[in-house]
Amino acid sequence: MSERKGFFTDTSVCIGCKACEVACKEWNQVPADPQGLTGNSYDNSGELGANRWRHVAFIEQKVSVGVEEAPPESFAREAARQSLVSDGLDPHEDADGFRWLMSSDVCKHCTEAGCLDACPTGALFRTEFGTVVVQPDICNGCGYCVVSCPFGVIDQREGDGRVWKCTMCYDRLKDDMEPACAQACPTDSIQFGDLDELRERAARRVERLHERGREEARLYGDSEDDGVGGFGAFFLLLDEPETYRLPPDPVVPTRRTPEVWAAALGAAAVLAGGVAASFLRGRR
Amino acid sequence: MNPKGGEASMVPRERPTTYYGRPIVKRPVWKPEIPLYFFFGGLAGASANLATAATFAGRPRLARRAWAGAFVGVTVSPVLLIRDLGRPKRFLYMLRVIKITSPMSLGAWILAANGGATTLAAGLNLLAPRRRAGLPEIGAALVGAPLATYTAALITNSAIPAWSEARLEMPFVFASSAAASAAGAALLTVPGEETEPARALGIAAVVVEEAASRIMLKRLGPLASAYEEDEAGKADKVARALSAAGAVALVAGGKRGSDGSRGARRARGRRAAKHPAAPGGDPARRAITAAGGALLLAGAVCKRWAVFKAGFASAADPDQTIDLQRDRMAAERRPGA
Numbered sequence: 001m002s003e004r005k006g007f008f009t010d011t012s013v014c015i016g017c018k019a020c021e022v023a024c025k026e027w028n029q030v031p032a033d034p035q036g037l038t039g040n041s042y043d044n045s046g047e048l049g050a051n052r053w054r055h056v057a058f059i060e061q062k063v064s065v066g067v068e069e070a071p072p073e074s075f076a077r078e079a080a081r082q083s084l085v086s087d088g089l090d091p092h093e094d095a096d097g098f099r100w101l102m103s104s105d106v107c108k109h110c111t112e113a114g115c116l117d118a119c120p121t122g123a124l125f126r127t128e129f130g131t132v133v134v135q136p137d138i139c140n141g142c143g144y145c146v147v148s149c150p151f152g153v154i155d156q157r158e159g160d161g162r163v164w165k166c167t168m169c170y171d172r173l174k175d176d177m178e179p180a181c182a183q184a185c186p187t188d189s190i191q192f193g194d195l196d197e198l199r200e201r202a203a204r205r206v207e208r209l210h211e212r213g214r215e216e217a218r219l220y221g222d223s224e225d226d227g228v229g230g231f232g233a234f235f236l237l238l239d240e241p242e243t244y245r246l247p248p249d250p251v252v253p254t255r256r257t258p259e260v261w262a263a264a265l266g267a268a269a270v271l272a273g274g275v276a277a278s279f280l281r282g283r284r
Numbered sequence: 285m286n287p288k289g290g291e292a293s294m295v296p297r298e299r300p301t302t303y304y305g306r307p308i309v310k311r312p313v314w315k316p317e318i319p320l321y322f323f324f325g326g327l328a329g330a331s332a333n334l335a336t337a338a339t340f341a342g343r344p345r346l347a348r349r350a351w352a353g354a355f356v357g358v359t360v361s362p363v364l365l366i367r368d369l370g371r372p373k374r375f376l377y378m379l380r381v382i383k384i385t386s387p388m389s390l391g392a393w394i395l396a397a398n399g400g401a402t403t404l405a406a407g408l409n410l411l412a413p414r415r416r417a418g419l420p421e422i423g424a425a426l427v428g429a430p431l432a433t434y435t436a437a438l439i440t441n442s443a444i445p446a447w448s449e450a451r452l453e454m455p456f457v458f459a460s461s462a463a464a465s466a467a468g469a470a471l472l473t474v475p476g477e478e479t480e481p482a483r484a485l486g487i488a489a490v491v492v493e494e495a496a497s498r499i500m501l502k503r504l505g506p507l508a509s510a511y512e513e514d515e516a517g518k519a520d521k522v523a524r525a526l527s528a529a530g531a532v533a534l535v536a537g538g539k540r541g542s543d544g545s546r547g548a549r550r551a552r553g554r555r556a557a558k559h560p561a562a563p564g565g566d567p568a569r570r571a572i573t574a575a576g577g578a579l580l581l582a583g584a585v586c587k588r589w590a591v592f593k594a595g596f597a598s599a600a601d602p603d604q605t606i607d608l609q610r611d612r613m614a615a616e617r618r619p620g621a
Contacts, residue, residue, distance in 0.1 A: 040304040047306055057303060114443060120389035121377040140377045141370015143313040144388045147442040147595070152310040161370025242606045245303030249609035253441045253448060254385050260451045264387075264437035267455030268429035271463055274492070275333040278467075278485035279341045 004130030005173060006195035007182065007233035008202050009104055011244075012209060012217060014189040016042060016102035020054040023184035027169060028053065031157070047245065048105055050157035053166040054181045057244050059101035103244050104181070104190055107132070107153045107166035108221060109232030110252065115145035115154050115165075117254040130195070130232055131168040139163055150228065150250035168233070195232060206236060214238070220246065227251030302602040309443045311599040314368060319592035321364040322435045323585050325395065326462030327469060328357025332402050332421075332428030334466045334482065339409070339417040343478040346470060348413060350482075351406040353469035354424065358399040365395075387437040394434055398427040432462035439595060445608045446510035446598030447591075453500035454591070460493035461584045464527060468580030471534070471573050483534050483573065486580050490531035493587070494524065506607065510598040511590065519590035527583030533576030537569045 024030065033051040038044050041058035048055045113132045116124045123138035124145060134154075141161035145154050154165040169179035177183075182192035191198060199222050209217035216238050221231030227250050241248045312318075335350030366375045378392040401424035409415055436458040440451035447454070467486030471479055497520075501508040511520055598604050 038304075043304075049310075059303070117383070117385035118388065118441070120381070120383065120386050120392055121374070122381040123377075138374075138377060138380070139371070140374035142378070142388060143368075143370065144386065144438075146310050147312050147439075147444055147447075147599070150309065150443040152308050152443075155310055156313040156370055163370075240301070242308075242602070243301050243303065245306055245308060245602070247308050247605055247609055249613050250443075251609075253443055256448065256451055257385055257387075257441055260387065260437045260441045261384075263440075263452045264430065264433045264455040267433040267436070267459040270456065271330060271432055271459040272333050272425065272429045274459075274463055274488065275330065275337050275466075275485060278481040278488065279337050279343075 002128050003194040004232065005168065005192065006109065006198050007106060008191045008198040009106065009233065010189050010191065010205060010236045011101065011103035012236055012238055013187045014102040014104055015187055016056055016058055016100065017186060018056050019184040019186060020104050020181035020190055021045065021052065021056060023180040024054040027180035028167070048153045049155040050164040053106065055105045057103045057105060059243055061099050061101060063099045101238055101243065103235065103237070105244070106233050108151055108228070109168060111224065111229030111232070112252045112254060114148035114150060114252045114254060117252065118144040118148035120144060127170055129168065129173050131170065133167045133170050134163055134165060136162055148253050150247055150252065202234065202236060227255065302606065306602065307600050308602045308605040309599050311596050317364040317368040319588040321361055322458070322588040323465065324357045324360045324364065325435055326432040326458060326584065327465040328354050328361060328398065328402065329428035329432030330462035330466035331357060331469060332398065332424040334470060334485065336417055336421045336425035338481070339421055341481070344413050345476060346478040346482060348409055349470045349473050350466065351409050353466060354402045354428070355406040358402045361395055362399065387434055387441050391434045391438055394427055394431050398424060398431045401427060433459050444595045444599050445604040446504065446507045447595045449504055449507055449608065450500050453496055453503065456496040457493060457500060460489045460496055461587050464489035464493060464580045465584040468530065468577040471577030472581065483538055486534050486576070487531050490527045490580070493527065507598065507604055510594040510604065514597055516590045516593035516597055519586050519593060523583050523586035523590055526579050526586060530576045530579030530583055533572050533579060537573030537576055
């Protein structure tokens with residue numbers, strides 16, 4: 001067993017170039033998915049799925065940057081803007097306060113992986129790098145992993161029937177190469193390495209951002225005390241997780257499995273007992 | 285939401301933002317075969333129990349009918365499951381491993397074991413109608429009960445909020461629905477004297493199912509909307525109406541009331557006058573009972589459909605995922621909670 005590998009995605013330096021999406025698709029030969037305009041900022045690829053193993057989210061936020069109180073450049077322009085606003089159109093002005101949030105999402109390669117625990121064929125397995133990978137020659141497309149992932153990452157591929165997700169470029173890792181997305185990332189927003197080392201680096205990074213007054217910076221998925229025992233691919237975020245389509249407190253379904261089985265066995269006993277009891281009445 | 289009850293969060297907070305309203309968890313990829321399988325698996329498991337109990341109680345005709353129901357259930361079930369697979373030719377891969385963490389894995393083994401035992405028991409009972417209960421019967425009954433309830437574990441052991449948070453109650457809904465199915469199937473074929481336990485089981489099952497469903501929805505709190513609105517809500521209303529009508533029909537078709545009610549006395553008197561020694565009562569009551577059985581079966585199918593669609597509704601709503609987790613976080617932070 002090698003050192004556990006991971007991703008640290010520092011969204012504070014993501015520029016939304018989507019090089020990771022492209023590199024992932026190219027290297028892993030992930031099929032194209034329907035193209036079109038969503039109207040959701042620059043995000044036209046939607047979310048992670050069978051045909052998208054990296055996904056860049058774009059969030060446009062009106063956030064005060066402290067210059068709102070400055071007088072408008074020209075009162076004529078301000079009047080024109082106000083009339084547009086009254087028509088329901090709200091053009092952006094530099095002084096409005098605006099920020100982009102961009103983040104490259106990926107499979108979290110959970111320590112306690114719901115998909116892996118659910119898989120009834122053994123197609124999903126834990127690699128020597130601590131990552132979670134689907135074996136396409138085993139998967140029979142039962143779809144149980146799809147509802148077992150608290151992040152909605154893994155999905156069934158239409159026309160293929162099997163499920164697919166990020167492998168953290170298992171083939172590249174075996175050859176001592178970093179995953180395609182991390183290699184393509186021009187700002188090192190996606191960092192690949194030994195998970196322990198990445199966690200230390202992330203802690204230093206968030207500390208630095210706090211020192212610079214970016215109090216909103218927080219790590220997501222770096223702690224082993226969370227509901228999935230820590231992520232193999234964790235994030236530095238600048239807002240609440242749900243803003244990025246990430247669950248605020250994900251819990252692997254397996255944590256509830258003892259309760260689930262206890263209830264199912266209890267109900268089975270009641271069923272058997274109830275059937276037997278229905279004969280008592282008829283006996284008289 | 286709160287597992288202890290249906291109250292909303294105690295901590296006021298703003299509506300959480302979502303990412304363009306996109307769901308957080310994926311919707312199931314399962315086809316309609318899956319809720320149908322929940323029905324047939326329930327029918328098979330509960331019927332195996334009914335048949336074995338009937339054999340022990342010395343009611344061979346009821347046992348034969350129930351074995352027929354169990355056999356139909358275990359024969360149809362794998363066909364439905366295989367049809368749902370993305371790669372149907374790989375269905376046997378289900379038996380590559382056995383995993384306690386995966387209700388689908390254990391369920392595949394439960395279905396396989398029950399299928400073998402039920403087929404054997406049903407065949408032996410067909411060959412020797414007066415046969416005493418043996419290993420195949422007891423085996424089919426023992427594995428049959430979990431066959432009827434593990435499907436509830438299958439969906440509650442997931443990341444879908446409205447399914448997962450119903451994990452304590454759902455198996456009881458499925459168990460009672462399965463019991464109603466087994467009773468309904470046994471009564472659908474010609475009802476006779478021997479089927480009285482099935483009638484009692486059917487009526488009791490409908491009452492228990494309604495009670496279990498109500499408790500489940502109450503404890504789900506805001507998540508219950510997944511079961512109450514849109515397609516799931518409509519299917520649930522239809523399911524409850526069918527089951528209630530079925531139970532009423534079974535009561536009306538009963539040959540005697542346990543409380544010696546007027547209707548029951550009248551029934552006894554009429555039957556005694558018309559068919560002094562005929563088992564099974566008069567034809568009208570037979571027909572009412574058979575109709576009741578059919579209603580119970582239809583109700584059970586609709587119930588599984590409602591539960592199935594509720595999972596889709598819950599998955600599609602990011603607020604269900606976020607609210608559940610935010611409330612849990614708030615409850616954990618609250619001192620003394």
